[in-house]
Amino acid sequence: MNQRKGISTALGLIHPITIEKGLNAEVWDENGKRYIDFVGGIGVLNFGHCHPDIVGAIQQQATQLTHYAFNAAQHRPYLSLMAKLVELIPIEEELAGMFTNSGAEATENALKVARTVTGRTGVIAFDGGFHGRTLAAVNLNGKATPYKTGLGPLPGPVYHIPYPSADNGISAEQAKQALTRLIQVEVDIANIAAIIFEPVLGEGGFHMMDRSFAQYLREFCDEHGILIIIDEIQSGFARTGQHFAFSHLGITPDLLLLGKSIAGGLPLGAVIGLSRHMNALATGALGGTYSGNPLACAAGLATLDILQSAEFQHTVQHYIDTLEQRYQHWQQQQLSPWLGRLTGVGAMRGIELQHPQYGTGGAVLAQVLSQARAQGLLLMPSGQAKNIIRLLTPLTIHPETLAEGLDILENVLAATADMH
CATH class of the missing domain: 3.90.1150.10 (Aspartate Aminotransferase, domain 1)
Known part of the structure; x- marks a missing residue:
């Protein structure tokens, strides 16, 4: 029998096995073979498979409320998790945010915020970056194949420059020159709403951004009224040794993207930013039926307790x-x-x-x-x-x-x- 019957061939597969069970850093396939998991479900399981505290939180929440759309009526897990996150994130200015179903959806909503706040549409992203597979997010990715293959014109405009890192040999000066050329030759800086980057490239090879260039970007964006969106979907929640990787760079973002390990394996993402930006949209402009589901938020609360232990x-x-x-x-x-x-x-x-x-x-x-x-x-x-x-x-x-x-x-x- 074809195990992948009905599954689109557009979904790739790295390991041709079927996982049945997981515990901490170990998984077992349907034949009972044990594997040590250095993949973490692609970066989702900083806190391990089936952490008992997370499982317990999900089970308890499942007996009380499994779902209510937050736009219709609010629920306590959403309120509590967001309140704890805005306290945890090391940014001094007042923060506000929203939950999403995924990291890619967080990216999409951050673009909406940036466009509304600035009145501009252009975005600068980086070679090797990855921000999701949805239609606007995929155009931010610094890699064409397979993500953009056959899609035709994509939402934008988006401009890419080299990602400077000691890990890839691209210097801060080279990246500055590329940025300077971009705004001199290809785009009016007054049309750029945001610059988005991962503090450590995920799919791009785990390259860490040059600290001096990140600080240059912060000054550049402040000078030109551009928002900095930092994508911590993969690097967040202690993956780099800090709660959030932007702490290594000595700057803070205007908008922060979260996902993957935020809820211990349940689907949850977030875009959190300066409240003056997040509150600039019309009431009802943000939201989603399943965004911030009670079960996922309960899991997120448990992950924060573990994170801070x-x-x-x-x-x-x-x-x-x-x-x-x-x-x-x-x-x-x-x-x-x-x-x-x-x-x-x-x-x-x-x-x-x-x-x-x-x-x-x-x-x-x-x-x-x-x-x-x-x-x-x-x-x-x-x-x-x-x-x-x-x-x-x-x-x-x-x-x-x-x-x-x-x-x-x-x-x-x-x-x-x-x-x-």
Whole structure:
């Protein structure tokens, strides 16, 4: 029987297995085979699969109220979660926000806010960025194939410039020159509503934005009346070692996008920003039938409790230290000529496969993924050349499980030594 009967072939699949059960950083397929999950359901499970506190919150909420559209009548989980988030986010100015069903939907609503506040339509985004697959969000992505293939003209206008990072060799000065050229040659700066970026590229290879360039952008946007939208859909909720990755850059956004790990695996996103911006739209302009569903918000409240616990913070630091130490050990022992840079920051790390003679290793990474899966480890590719292992391990992973997963990764990386 075709297991994917009725499923569109436009949905990609990295691992041809069917997951039945998950617990913390481990999952089991329908045949009972166990895997250590370094994918985290694509970055959604910073707090692990089926965390008992999150499951308990969902179960309790399910006995009280499973749904009510917030535009029709408000409910306590939505009110409580938003109140806690605006207190948690390290921005001094008063904040306001809304919940969405996903990160992509948060992106779409942020664009609505930026257009309304500025009266402009243009957006500047970055090469390698990813902000969703919905029609306006997909045009922000700094990668054409497969996301924009066959779609024709997309909502915009959107302009892309290089993403400066120590991880990709693009300097802050190069990015500044590209921005200067853009506003001198292609677009009137008075038509730009927002600049959107990920503080650490997700699908783009876990490259962290140059701090000096981020600060330059903040000054540039303030000077020209442009909003900064920071996409923390993947980098938020302790993935980089900070609650939010923009703290590493020394700036604050006008609008902040959240999603993925916000609700421990349930569908929830948010756009939160300066209240003077978020309150500029007409009443009724924002909302959605399922946005901020009570079950998802209850899960979100539980995740915030975990996020702020001393035990969780200790576990995150252990993960960061262990990964960095193991990578340094691999370098010292010259594990494989394919072993490239450790990209990113904190627990948001990528391992680049880059051979001094053969170049980027997209084909080699495909073999690494297959061999790791056979040995019980799930990995995820990233980067423009699909040559970076994207590590999105649950931050609650037990030390023994982490060591076991890194042992498997070491084995498969060592096996690449003679590949070309």
